[in-house]
Amino acid sequence: MISKEALFEKYNISEEMFEAASVEWDDLKYIYTDFESKKEKYRTILSEFEQEYLINVSDYGIHSCRTRIKDPEHLIVKIIRRRQENYKKYKDLNKDNYEKFLTDLIGIRCFILFKADWEKFHRYIEERIEDSSQYYVDDCIADFDEDEGHVYMAEMPKVHVRAGDSTEYYENVLPPDAIKSKKIYRSVHYIIKYHGVYIEIQVRTLFEEGWGEIDHYMVYPYYQNDALFQQYTGLLNRLTGLADEMGSFFREVKRLEIEHLKNMDVPEEDDIEKLPIKDVSDLVEKDAIKEDVFITKNGTVQDCINDVLNE
Numbered sequence: 403m404i405s406k407e408a409l410f411e412k413y414n415i416s417e418e419m420f421e422a423a424s425v426e427w428d429d430l431k432y433i434y435t436d437f438e439s440k441k442e443k444y445r446t447i448l449s450e451f452e453q454e455y456l457i458n459v460s461d462y463g464i465h466s467c468r469t470r471i472k473d474p475e476h477l478i479v480k481i482i483r484r485r486q487e488n489y490k491k492y493k494d495l496n497k498d499n500y501e502k503f504l505t506d507l508i509g510i511r512c513f514i515l516f517k518a519d520w521e522k523f524h525r526y527i528e529e530r531i532e533d534s535s536q537y538y539v540d541d542c543i544a545d546f547d548e549d550e551g552h553v554y555m556a557e558m559p560k561v562h563v564r565a566g567d568s569t570e571y572y573e574n575v576l577p578p579d580a581i582k583s584k585k586i587y588r589s590v591h592y593i594i595k596y597h598g599v600y601i602e603i604q605v606r607t608l609f610e611e612g613w614g615e616i617d618h619y620m621v622y623p624y625y626q627n628d629a630l631f632q633q634y635t636g637l638l639n640r641l642t643g644l645a646d647e648m649g650s651f652f653r654e655v656k657r658l659e660i661e662h663l664k665n666m667d668v669p670e671e672d673d674i675e676k677l678p679i680k681d682v683s684d685l686v687e688k689d690a691i692k693e694d695v696f697i698t699k700n701g702t703v704q705d706c707i708n709d710v711l712n713e
Contacts, residue, residue: 403431403434403435403474403475403478404475406427409475409478409479413479415479415482415483419482419483419486420482420486422485422486422489423481423482423483423485423486423489424485424489424493425481425482425485429496429497430478430481430482432497433474433477433478433481433497433500434474434475434477434478436497437472437474437477437500437507438474441471441474444471444507444508444599445471447508447596447597447599447601448469448471448508448510448601450597451508451510451596451597451601452467452469452510455527455530455531456510456512459512459523459526462522462523462525462526463514463519463520463521463522463523463526464512464513464514464519464523464605465513465514465515465519465608466512466513467510467511467512467513468510468511468513469508469509469510469511470508470509471507471508471509472504472506472507472508472509477500477504477507480504481495481500481504484503491542494542494543495542499542499543501599501600502542502543502546503542504600505556505557505593505600505602506600506602507599507600508599508600508601508602509601509602509604510601510602510603510604511603511604511605511606511611512603512604512605512606513605513606513607513608513611514605514606514607514608515607515608515649516607516646516649516650516653517571517607517646517650518571518650520571520572520590520605521571521575523605524559524575524590524605527592527603531553531554531555531594532553532554532555533554533555533559534554534555535558537554537555537556537595538555538556538557538558539556539557539593547595548598550597550598551597552595553594553595553596553597554594554595555592555593555594555595556593556594556595556600557591557592557593558577558579558580559576559580559590559591559592560580560581560582560590560591561576561580561581561582561589561590561591562582562587562588562589562590562591563581563582563583563588564583564586564587564588564639564640564643565583567583567588567643569581569583572590586635586636586639587610587613587614587617587639588606588607588610588642588643589604589605589606589610589614590604590605590606591603591604592604592605607646607649609642609645609646609649610642610646612642613635613638613639613642616635616638617635617638617639620634620635
């Protein structure tokens with residue numbers, strides 16, 4: 403493990419932040435070594451989870467997945483920041499129980515092409531994994547289930563959306579308090595207890611993942627207070643939302659095109675998707691496109707970008 407001074411410099415941690423976290427450096431060194439020694443165990447658990455639940459996940463709306471075991475260095479930084487930001491919740495975290503407090507030591511990201519694809523995956527995971535509020539964790543120590551064979555949702559599934567985003571994809575599926583609309587990123591989170599450890603699944607579109615990777619590299623969590631970086635990532639975030647809406651609109655146009663061609667005298671029905679798309683105005687009447695698909699007031703890509711820049 404690198405030195406305390408090197409860690410602080412690398413991750414932009416001040417002495418004041420460390421003091422506010424009220425954690426012993428020797429305990430952090432112990433946690434680092436302990437988790438490093440358990441990484442192979444965590445890899446095995448992750449592999450078993452993938453084989454049991456994600457082997458045919460493409461049948462349920464998922465385009466692709468990425469997995470990871472948390473880096474021990476990032477784990478130490480997270481503990482410092484969590485205790486500094488929310489000491490009340492994490493004050494009892496120590497070198498012997500840290501695994502009961504941190505729910506993302508195993509992380510899985512599932513990517514979808516279109517926002518509407520999320521519901522298919524949600525239905526699938528709800529059918530396969532027990533989801534009951536009686537098992538939701540409130541007290542990280544008292545509510546920790548020692549039964550390693552019990553697989554269940556440890557938290558209510560949560561949707562994080564950017565302020566101003568449409569939430570209608572989720573409103574008919576999840577309760578209102580599961581939708582968090584004051585975030586700057588977009589993702590659906592599931593915390594699952596599996597073989598005695600927590601696994602975090604995040605579901606997001608490919609565009610959202612692209613923005614998230616850039617934001618994580620440039621801003622989060624070490625430059626969150628940098629005004630220039632925040633302005634840049636906010637602009638990119640809005641463009642990401644627009645790209646997803648344009649993708650959903652494009653798919654709806656294709657659906658209408660196929661329906662239109664099926665009603666025409668087409669020689670080979672199997673070739674319908676190969677035929678060119680005509681003028682959209684010839685395919686749909688006013689208000690024919692679903693209400694959950696965003697349509698810009700202007701017609702060109704440049705107009706769309708200008709709309710975002712002028713928000």
